[in-house]
Amino acid sequence: MRIHTTARTALRALARNPMRAMLTTLGIVIGIGAVIAMMEIGAGSSAALQKTIASMGANVLVIRPGTASSGGVSFGSGTTTTLTPEDSAAILKECPAVRNGAPIVRARTQLVYGNRNWVPTYIYGTTPSFLDVQDWPALAEGEPFSERDVLNATKVCLLGRTLVRELFADESPVGKEIRLNNVAFRVVGVLGAKGANMMGLDQDDIVLAPWTTIKYRVTGSSLSSSNQSATSGASGDSVNTLSNIYPGSQPSLYPERSAVQAANNPMPVRFANVDQILVAARSAADVQPALAQITALLRERHHMRPGEPDDFNVRDLTEMTKALSSTTTMMTNLLLAVAMISLVVGGVGIMNIMLVSVTERTREIGLRMAVGAKGGDILRQFLVEAVVLCLVGGAMGILLGHGGSQLVRIFMQWPVATSPVAIAAAVLVSASVGMVFGFYPAWKASRLDPIEALRYE
Amino acid sequence: MGMEFIELRDIRKSYVMGDMTVPVLKGVSLTIASGEMVALMGSSGSGKSTLMNILGCLDRPTSGECWLDGEEVSRLSNDQRAFVRNHKLGFVFQSFNLLPRTSALDNVAMPLSYTDEGLSEREARQRAAEMLSRFGLGDRLHHEPSQLSGGQQQRVAIARALINRPPLLFADEPTGNLDSKTSEEVLRMFEQLNAQEGITIIMVTHDLGVARHAQRTIHVSDGLIVDNAVTAPPTTGPGGGT
Ligand SMILES: Nc1ncnc2c1ncn2[C@@H]1O[C@H](COP(=O)(O)OP(=O)(O)OP(=O)(O)O)[C@@H](O)[C@H]1O
Ligand SMILES: [Mg+2]
Numbered sequence: 001m002r003i004h005t006t007a008r009t010a011l012r013a014l015a016r017n018p019m020r021a022m023l024t025t026l027g028i029v030i031g032i033g034a035v036i037a038m039m040e041i042g043a044g045s046s047a048a049l050q051k052t053i054a055s056m057g058a059n060v061l062v063i064r065p066g067t068a069s070s071g072g073v074s075f076g077s078g079t080t081t082t083l084t085p086e087d088s089a090a091i092l093k094e095c096p097a098v099r100n101g102a103p104i105v106r107a108r109t110q111l112v113y114g115n116r117n118w119v120p121t122y123i124y125g126t127t128p129s130f131l132d133v134q135d136w137p138a139l140a141e142g143e144p145f146s147e148r149d150v151l152n153a154t155k156v157c158l159l160g161r162t163l164v165r166e167l168f169a170d171e172s173p174v175g176k177e178i179r180l181n182n183v184a185f186r187v188v189g190v191l192g193a194k195g196a197n198m199m200g201l202d203q204d205d206i207v208l209a210p211w212t213t214i215k216y217r218v219t220g221s222s223l224s225s226s227n228q229s230a231t232s233g234a235s236g237d238s239v240n241t242l243s244n245i246y247p248g249s250q251p252s253l254y255p256e257r258s259a260v261q262a263a264n265n266p267m268p269v270r271f272a273n274v275d276q277i278l279v280a281a282r283s284a285a286d287v288q289p290a291l292a293q294i295t296a297l298l299r300e301r302h303h304m305r306p307g308e309p310d311d312f313n314v315r316d317l318t319e320m321t322k323a324l325s326s327t328t329t330m331m332t333n334l335l336l337a338v339a340m341i342s343l344v345v346g347g348v349g350i351m352n353i354m355l356v357s358v359t360e361r362t363r364e365i366g367l368r369m370a371v372g373a374k375g376g377d378i379l380r381q382f383l384v385e386a387v388v389l390c391l392v393g394g395a396m397g398i399l400l401g402h403g404g405s406q407l408v409r410i411f412m413q414w415p416v417a418t419s420p421v422a423i424a425a426a427v428l429v430s431a432s433v434g435m436v437f438g439f440y441p442a443w444k445a446s447r448l449d450p451i452e453a454l455r456y457e
Numbered sequence: 458m459g460m461e462f463i464e465l466r467d468i469r470k471s472y473v474m475g476d477m478t479v480p481v482l483k484g485v486s487l488t489i490a491s492g493e494m495v496a497l498m499g500s501s502g503s504g505k506s507t508l509m510n511i512l513g514c515l516d517r518p519t520s521g522e523c524w525l526d527g528e529e530v531s532r533l534s535n536d537q538r539a540f541v542r543n544h545k546l547g548f549v550f551q552s553f554n555l556l557p558r559t560s561a562l563d564n565v566a567m568p569l570s571y572t573d574e575g576l577s578e579r580e581a582r583q584r585a586a587e588m589l590s591r592f593g594l595g596d597r598l599h600h601e602p603s604q605l606s607g608g609q610q611q612r613v614a615i616a617r618a619l620i621n622r623p624p625l626l627f628a629d630e631p632t633g634n635l636d637s638k639t640s641e642e643v644l645r646m647f648e649q650l651n652a653q654e655g656i657t658i659i660m661v662t663h664d665l666g667v668a669r670h671a672q673r674t675i676h677v678s679d680g681l682i683v684d685n686a687v688t689a690p691p692t693t694g695p696g697g698g699t
Contacts, residue, residue, distance in 0.1 A: 005570050005578060006570075008578065009570065012559070012563070016557070016558040016559070363554065364556055367554045367556070368567070368571070369515075369539065369542075370513075370515060370542060370548050370554075371542065371543065371548070371567065371568035371571065371617070371618075372539050372540065372542045372543020372544070372568055372571040372572070372621075373539060373543075373571045374535070374536045374539040374540075374571070375535060375536070375539075376536070377539075377571055450515050451510055451515050451516050454515075454550070454554070
């Protein structure tokens with residue numbers, strides 16, 4: 001007996017008692033419906049949660065230069081000057097797990113506007129990618145500075161909310177001039193509010209400017225002098241030669257000097273190191289691959305021999321990633337447990353009614369056997385009936401659950417995400433429930449003796 | 458041929474009820490030739506139905522051999538017996554045994570879904586419709602059993618029994634639930650099938666009038682065959698079984 005004939009026979013048998021079929025499958029409808037609704041709402045909140053955690057920096061890797069040490073005295077992390085903006089560009093280009101990256105040059109100095117002053121927690125020289133890497137909310141006002149500003153070391157900056165509050169009170173700072181270390185910067189935009197970070201530091205207490213500007217105009221002299229020894233020690237041309245993307249050291253910054261001028265008045269070598277590179281992995285799962293790729297790439301770029309310790313270190317926010325993944329798995333497991341319970345309940349309902357049905361249709365079974373149905377045919381018929389019942393219930397459950405989650409989305413504004421995986425799983429699960437719970441009644445039916453079945457009243 | 462179409466050799470059947478065995482058939486031997494129309498008669502509880510069920514591969518004897526068309530069917534596996542029932546045998550029951558809430562057409566087509574022929578749904582229904590038309594039910598194809606008269610229901614049952622063109626038809630009190638006029642109709646149908654298509658028919662009956670339509674009447678009493686007489690061939694039957 002072919003399967004589609006069996007399916008049609010099953011449908012016809014179910015259609016003989018549609019009300020009962022409906023009630024029988026109600027358990028499955030509700031079970032699958034609940035699972036789908038919870039999966040969709042769960043997936044929605046999980047996506048929202050992931051986004052939140054990502055905005056807290058869970059996907060961000062921090063690359064810092066290694067430790068300088070001299071005669072057994074370590075100067076602590078970041079005391080060598082081995083990271084360059086080219087490293088940042090190369091990471092972006094060659095590490096597939098990396099979404100974006102930005103070099104950072106730090107400064108700490110006083111910020112002056114009119115008669116007020118303030119020392120911001122963060123003065124970062126960076127590129128426009130920084131905002132994306134840090135997943136910064138949209139600008140509250142104005143425009144971010146551009147790559148071109150970075151190339152030209154333009155004196156523009158973005159201010160965090162705290163600074164605007166402290167220095168500008170009620171006025172809009174866009175277009176105004178502030179002074180950093182006696183260098184005038186034009187404010188081009190105001191960052192959106194981000195609040196405190198995990199350590200409780202106010203992330204809105206920040207000035208962002210092109211890293212070239214901070215490096216060469218604000219901290220240029222002091223930093224390069226403080227690191228003079230390291231610079232001369234590592235003065236390889238390969239490290240100093242800047243690519244076209246970062247032509248910060250190109251003479252175009254300053255008026256072209258003749259050979260005589262250069263000989264008469266040598267300029268200090270301007271070593272374009274950066275204090276750290278921030279990198280965003282594509283997703284939480286990409287953090288570890290990104291870490292490996294970056295390590296391999298930087299070792300190669302820094303010509304490190306095997307066995308030589310890294311001259312940089314890469315940190316991820318493992319704690320947060322762990323928290324994220326454990327939250328998600330816990331949620332999934334919880335949903336699965338609820339799904340299992342409701343489906344088992346639905347399955348028991350199916351089994352119960354199928355047993356009643358087998359008893360009730362004993363004569364039919366006997367008759368079918370008398371005209372030549374084999375035990376296997378009867379088994380298949382009842383099994384297919386149970387599976388069809390469950391699939392119909394599953395389909396209605398999917399509609400119900402999807403409708404429910406849409407209602408939740410519309411009336412409660414919860415984030416929901418349609419999950420094709422959940423739908424496929426629901427179909428599979430309802431078919432399996434039919435198989436598992438329909439098997440015993442079907443097996444019982446197939447084992448009936450034709451004579452006794454025919455004689456059954 | 459050497460081998461009869463149906464041959465029973467010392468068939469015994471007993472039921473075990475608790476700690477005692479109830480013998481129902483106590484050594485039945487008989488032969489039936491192909492193309493015969495036989496009536497099984499006997500008092501109630503004499504074992505007619507039991508005998509018919511054994512012949513019809515529905516039941517197994519406790520001992521003895523049951524040869525059908527050259528095969529010892531009592532030792533076949535369940536699936537093989539189902540195959541024999543499907544291809545060689547047709548059953549008509551006293552209580553019609555139609556599927557409730559199922560159209561006449563689907564009732565008749567039902568055995569076709571258990572054949573290996575691989576008929577499509579459409580072919581099967583076509584064949585069922587032809588069969589129903591032959592029994593004068595061409596305009597009742599989509600009636601459910603509850604919408605048919607007793608005689609019509611029995612004709613649907615006969616159509617179903619014959620849908621696989623079996624050479625052997627069993628009927629257990631086929632007219633037990635019908636009035637005398639309808640009974641006559643059904644019996645005439647049997648005679649026709651027997652005469653025109655050579656279908657071997659074995660029917661169980663209490664009614665001497667019914668038995669008179671058969672060429673031979675086998676009397677069963679208390680689990681034994683007591684009389685195996687050949688009655689006069691009916692007027693409409695083929696030229697005698699003597
Ligand atoms: N499953 C069973 N268990 C025990 N005894 C049975 C069983 N089936 C039949 N019998 C007994 O076998 C005997 C013969 O039954 P059977 O049905 O063959 O009679 P019958 O000749 O067809 O009678 P009727 O004309 O009333 O239909 C009866 O006495 C019955 O009690
Ligand atoms: Mg009987």
